[in-house]
Amino acid sequence: MYFEGTDVYVAEKDLRVAVNAAIRLERPLLVKGEPGTGKTELAKQVAAALGLDLIEWHVKSTTRAQQGLYEYDAVSRLRDSQLGDKRFEDIRNYIKRGKLWEAFTGGRKTVLLIDEIDKADIEFPNDLLQELDRMEFFVYETGETIRAETRPIVIITSNNEKELPDAFLRRCFFHFIRFPDIETLHAIVDVHYPGIKRNLVRAALTQFYEIREVAGLKKKPSTSEALDWIRLLVSDDVDPETLRGDAKNALPKLHGALLKNEQDVHLFERLAFLARQRGG
Template identity: 85%
Template sequence: MQFQGTADYVADKDLMIAVNAAIRLERPLLVKGEPGTGKTELARQVAAALGLDILEWNVKSTTKAQQGLYEYDAVSRLRDSQLGDERVNDVKNYIRKGKLWQAFATETKCVLLIDEIDKADIEFPNDLLQELDRMEFHVYETGETISAKIRPIVIITSNNEKELPDAFLRRCFFHYIRFPDAETLQRIVEVHYPGIKKTLLRNALTQFYEIRETPGLKKKPSTSEALDWIRLLVAEDVDPADLRGEAKNALPKLHGALLKNEQDVHLFERLAFMARRDR
């Protein structure tokens, strides 16, 4: 079972090595990187490439580790008991399976995505140590132990918003997705927009990297934002010469796809004003 990338996802050699190493070691793959660099999509593409189903657990700030295992609906059971419902005689009727339980219960190998684990409380990763390590957990309400029939491929993403515990990191295979260089980003764009004009693509990428490297920029535009911007350039049939002819510090065309806060917009407005004044 080897991941070689897909026609819809440009994966470099190091990333493919990391995915395959995690599969071989049967360890969770922890993927970090800037937002918009394809971490979530990686899990989907691994599943597609290997012909596996995928279960996605999207973590929020309020998410608890227990929700990934199961939740016991005591309120519904109390209400049903008051109504004389016979379902109350079997506690299993009030157990809701979480994503980990679903992954453990599958008859075939699957991919389990735990997306943006760093959004949750700092104790969240620690609370999953045993379950991810032993691939089993205990259901206290029923007294049963749920063990993985077939160990899933676990891919965990993080935007690096907070540090993860050392004990958790020890159990993972780690890979950091670096921001793609111009050649790799060109390949990514061509996958999404085959047949794009070479001159437009070259000039757009030149301006895009100049924007990312602008000193004082609060939020650098990501890969996904580059794709949105280039999509708009194609849709508006922008002349490649217009991109090449713009001043380096000018506010870029359709800048709302790249600059996502007023501080960065004001930065480019000031730079454009200064460039005009110095001519």
């Protein structure tokens, strides 16, 4: 199995190397990077490129590691026993399989995405150490051990909101997705919007990178936001000439696609006001 990217996902050489190294080592691939740099999409594209099923586990602040293995519904079993329901005699009726269980016993190789692992409690990664390392876990209620029939390709994403334990990091192959340079982002735009006016894309991306470099910006716009913005510029048939100039001297056109909080909007309004004063 070898990942080379897809027609709809521009994967730089270092990223392709990381994916293929993790596959060969049979280690989870831990992917970090700014939000919007394609970490989650990577798992989908790896699955598509290799012809594998994708199992997605989206982690939340309340997610527990046990949920990825299985959950036992003791309350429902007790209720059914009181009601005389024969289902209660088989404890397996009350065990809900988690995403790891699905990936381990699906009958064929899969891609398992554990998305935004840093959202959960700090103990969450530690609680999955042995399961991801040995590719097995024990079900106490039934006394059985669930082992991976075929080892899945595990891709774990993190937005770097909190540090991950060293013991967990040792078991992963790591890759940081750097924010794409202007040429790479141009290629990404071409993939999503083939045939788009090149002079508009060049002007838009020039301003986009100027915006990202503005000092004091609370949230830098991401790749996905750049794509949304360019799509709007094309829909409104914006003249590329109106985008040229210093991004610091005016609020960007259709700025709601790029600036996602009032502090950043006010920052650009102040910069535009100061620029007009200097010009006057």
